[in-house]
Amino acid sequence: MLSEAMPDQERLSEVDQEILGQVTWSPEKARIYSVEQYFRESCWTFGGDLPRMLGITLCMLKAEATAGRRLRPAIQALAGAGFRPVDVVVFRHGRQTIREVWRHHFNIATRDRVEAMDLILPTTDTVCLVLKDTEWQPGRMPAAIRLNSLKGPADPAQRLPEHLRHQLGVVNGLFNFMHCSDETIDVFREIAVLCDDDRRALMRERVLADHDALPEVLAAFDTLERTHPAHDFDHGLSWKRLLGAPGAPGELAARRAAGEEVALAEVMACTRALPYEHPNRWDLLTVITHLLEDMNLPGVSPSVPNVTADWGGPR
Template sequence: MTTPTKAPRSAVPATALDTLTADPAKREVYRHDTYAREGLRSFATVTELHRSHDVTFVVLKPDAVAGRRCELILDILRDEGWLPAAATTLRFDPLLTRELWRYQFNAASSQRIDVVDHLLGSGPSLLVLLYDTRRPAWMPASVRLTAAKGSADPEAARHGDLRTRIGRVNGLFNFIHTADDPADVIRELQLFSYQTGWDWCRAALCAVGPPTTADGRSRVSDPAHALLAAVHEAIPAHDLDVTAALRRLSAGTGPWAELARHAGTPKHIGHWLAELRRGPINDEASRWDVLTVATQWIDCNEPGVAPILPTSSPAMWRAVADGRLPTELEDAACRV
């Protein structure tokens, strides 16, 4: 009797992701991820796959817009060698959030899950394609930016990391999202493309070399700064200060005012989350005050639970490049 041949479970070749991630586990997982598979095809249609080493992106989330951090973020990125090459706006919904962080959301706490959709769905985010002018030959743009930005957790902050420099407030008010490596650049641009398409970044991905102007810094044709007025109009400015937020809420009426007056301490976060689970925050005047309180008091991660795919380190890429671990000086040179 002939033994049936076992059919492969992936149409993506085993070596397709070898140059796009240094993490063997991610290579295998992404061979079975529909967004990574579609992204490989879409990106290759627009430009060559190796271009994913030269570019990355940053998402300036609604908290960055409300906190008026966008211009500061873009200026710091430019100063550190990441030049805006293209930009568009993006709106998160619950499905996009869960699919974008599919391999990390398993470690999110139930409290974070209660809050995150209210936060990311608060208005438009700014999606900016970046060209890296300073990356070492062995390190992709996305890896250098991930190493430089720092942890979302304030307790894990490093002196000089990007999130510290832009004034990270708490684990959810951390303002930016970036792709960890070229495989994530491709997968996540594919996810965004269902809403944005590819035309917004097609010319930039096809261009040879970084976007430049006569002085290297002019904002006249800067695609990211050109969109700031629109996102600022959509999301009002806010101080993101929990003490001030509680004071403003206490002076109002309705369920949020009652919570601020009678449950205005972190031990009562369960009451705030129960109200959030009832539905959208319909009081626009209170929205960012409520989000400021909730994000300050929640625990973001489940204790003892690791993400399915953790962030890969620059050391992994150095090892892939030449078969050895980087020296301390080499690793430090990759960080801002």
């Protein structure tokens, strides 16, 4: 938490300084978010319920979680860690939501990474779980930070069996199945990215009523898995399947089979031209994740500080 509220002369919005002091440990982040309309709108909805909201977090199960059949394993792993859904929002990512959810981290992303996310995330719906941390008590680490600490590092070599990414069998840096809000200030902000006034009001009712959203979550899983075939994310098998595909996907695979190098930009252009429901789309997306070499720009830091389990640590 912030050790001090921002001085009055630095206030740039009407957001209560006491709220800012409890939803983030970073004064810099507090200043940036206090003027963001998404965060302001969530403060209008949830600002009076801060003690309850510190025990709430978000986990977005992304498009590849449906294709890779990680939806049910994810909800089971979350339950095992003490998180249960009190609401669920199913939505389809588009260019705007991708940029707004990752706004404060995209400054470090390479162009290829951004373009790959634009191709992957809108392919199927994302399931946003609004989770209650059943272990949270006043004065304890906020739910968002505890979930992030359990998610585990991006580097597979550093993951432990208790990490959610280990349990879900994350494929690579892009097929990682879930996005979790960094801390409570991000929970507020991302809710408003996805939800208008009326939907936020319903979410507030459900949070305060300790609603059991599990039946809705499982119904959403059923619908998605009934609509979208499973995929194995196997790079070699994807190229083999593409070899027998008609049109541009098959032509790319034939060139590769003949020993010609196929560039990332070509696979992206081919994928961009296909509808979301094309039977070879996930094969092409799998190839893209293997051809993508650089996810982040060297020497560039996120525009807001990273949050770790050392909550309330360095200012």
